[in-house]
Each structure stands twice: as C-alpha cells, then as structure tokens.
Amino acid sequence: MILTAAAIYFAFLTPSIVSLSIRIFGVDPTGKALGLSTVILIGALISVVMLPLFGSLSDRTRGRFGRRRPWLVGGSLTVLAGAIVVGTASNVAIVATGWALSQLGFSAVIAAFLALVPDFIPEHLRARTSAGIGVVTGLVVLGGIAFASANVANPVTMMVAPAAVAVLFVLGLSMVIAKADVIPADAASPPRYSVREFAGSFFINPLHHPSFAWNWISRLLFGIAMVGLQTYSTYFLTDVTGLSLQDATARYTFVTLITTPIGFVFTVAAGFLSDKMNRRKIFVVGAAVIAAAGILIAALLQSADGFLVAYIVFSIGLAFYLTVDVAIAASVVPDSAQTAKAMAVYQVSTTAPAIVVPLLGVLVLTSAAAYVPFFCILGAIALLSAVTILFVKVR
DSSP: HHHHHHHHHHHHHHIIIIIIIHHHHHOOOTTHHHHHHHHHHHHHHHHHHHHHHHHHHHHHHOOOTSSSHHOOOHHHHHHHHHHHHHOOOSSSHHHHHHHHHHHHHHHHHHHHHHHHHHHHHHHGHHHHHHHHHHHHHHHHHHHHHHHHHHHTHHHHHHHHOOOOOHHHHHHHHHHHHHSSSSSTTOOOOOOOOHHHHHHHHTTOOTTTTHHHHHHHHHHHHHHHHHHHHTTHHHHHHHHHOOOOOOHHHHHHHHHHHHHHHHHHHHHHHHHHHHHHOOOHHHHHHHHHHHHHHHHHHHHHOOHHHHHHHHHHHHHHHHHHHHHHHHHHHTTEEEESGHHHHHHHHHHHHHTTTHHHHHHHHHOOOOOOOGGHHHHHHHHHHHHHHHHHHGGGGGO
C-alpha cells in the first residue's frame, strides 16, 4: 500500500510541483504565471467536484471486482491518458484539457485509495502508516523534481512516465487486495441513488460532526500555505533571484535533496511518537507553526540561499503534519459504512487549495516584489491551521 502511495503521488506531485510549470513555460513563456494559475484552477475545480462523488460511488459499488478496485484501475488509466495529452500539447488550452482529464482520474484513484486506510489499517497503526506514506512521498518529490529537471527538453517523457508508473503499481495493489475488497453476501444493499443522495456525496453535516469539520478546515488552511509555497517556488527562483529556468529547476532539485533526508528523520520520529503517545493534535499544531516560520523566512530573505534555509524549516513542519493528518481524518470518520465518502470529502480539503492559491496568486503576484506579501499571507494562513485543529476532539 505504501509503495502504491509512492507511485500515485509520483504521478500527481511531480506535475503539481514542477512539471506543469516547466510545460507551460515551454508553450507560453511570457504568460506563464497566468497560464499556470489557470491550468491548476481548472484541475482543482474538477477534483473538488469529483472527489466526493467518486468516494460515494465507491462505497456503493457492488460487483465481482469489489468497491475500490474499479475506481483505482479506471482512474489510473485516465491519469495516463491525460498525461499523454499534456506531454504532447502545443498551447496552454491543450495543457489545461489534459490536466483536467488527469485530475478526473486522480479523483477516482485518491477517493478509493484513501478509503483503504480506515478499511484495512487498525487504529493503532494508522500514524505509522501515514508516516510511511509521508516518507515515500518525500522520496517521490525528490525523485520527481530530479526527473523533471532531467527531462525539460523531453516533455512527453516528463509527463507520461510518472503516470505509467502509477498504473503499474495500482494494478499490483488491486491484485493484492482482491480477496479483501469484497462485499459480504449478507451485506445490505445501499438505497437507490437519488438526487438527495447525490447531493449528500459532497457534504458531511458540521453541526452533527464538528470534529470532522474542524479537521477539514485545518487541513484546508495548511494546504493553502503548502500549495502556495510549492506551486510558485520555481517562479520565485526565476523572478526574484534571477535564475534561469534550467538553473531554477536544478536549484529546486538541490534544495529537495537537502530537505528530503531531514524530512525522513522527523517523519519517522513523529509517526512513532504519535502512536506511542496516542496523541495527534500536538504534532499538527507544532507542524503548522514551524511551516509558517519557513514560509516567512522565504519572504524575508528573497535569495537562493535564503530559499534553502526556508525550505529546510518548512520541510520539518511538513514532515510532522503529513505524518498524522490522515490518521486524524480516519479517526473522525462519522460512519464506518461510508468511509470512502468521508475520506473523499476530507480529501477535498487537500485539493481545494489548488483553487484558492491560483486566485490568490493572480490577485497578489503582480510583480517580483509581490512575493513578500504573498508569502506573508501564506504564513498567516498556516498559523490559523494550528488554531483550528485545537477544536478537534481527538488527543
């Protein structure tokens, strides 16, 4: 499961963090910031709508292939098709079309994959599982940035290879869980899928389930800060520090090479301590504060060396956060019979930042000097994430 998570995030995070910015720079260098914001926004809107829907449909799926496998396999193949479109695109509009298709597939994959945590992982192992996913996520971010940097001149390879890897690992996971991903013969059939049921796919009542709601809000805020820094790091290095695109991607690779092992240490430590102490919130609060400090350092120093320092600090906070965020979400699922729906609604909080951040970028990033207020806003949002998690009723 952890290896499949690595493959899925390799296919998703590589374009989200660096490949899309390189691809858009190649087809429209003068309008790159607006182009990137537009493409990310379109993809995020699709994810926000489709994630809860696919989660609800996965919970209701009945058939010989189980509840999760059809969405895992079908979604991964759709991701691959979208990557081919992006890799061969000649303008921003075609890039947007391909990325929209990929996001449709990712929504199906993630909705089914996240449901596997509450489906199959016991409570006392969830933080360590989340930590394992966090460790491999750090590896695939490093590998993805290095891979994209090495294939700037080969856009098809840069976009398609990560998606192809995801397809292979998803197929492998589907075979492994084949016997477990079944519906008992005596299980009650779900009610008819009405318009009300469809609308309910996107909503979990915050008044009835306040801990789920507060956790959702906290994850949304942290995600805005995280996505804001990661999305515009390449352009920060080109526009503020004066590096070329090749040098900026190489610098980003170097920074990731330094921060990844640091993240590993804190991820493993946080996962072990969280399960051992049976505490989650303290790690999230600390993570958000540390991440905010890292973002603010980047805003103040505005240099390539300062970016390295900032990203080291940010990565420590990110490691702590990603260790326990899924564990908390799984702990506050309102109904065990609808885990995919609940985890998909939760996952919206991780994709919605891709809607907010481009809009914020368009409004604020009007010049190189605007990175200071932009990153200060992101830092403040990260601190708000620390405050809101305090209202979640878990230890």
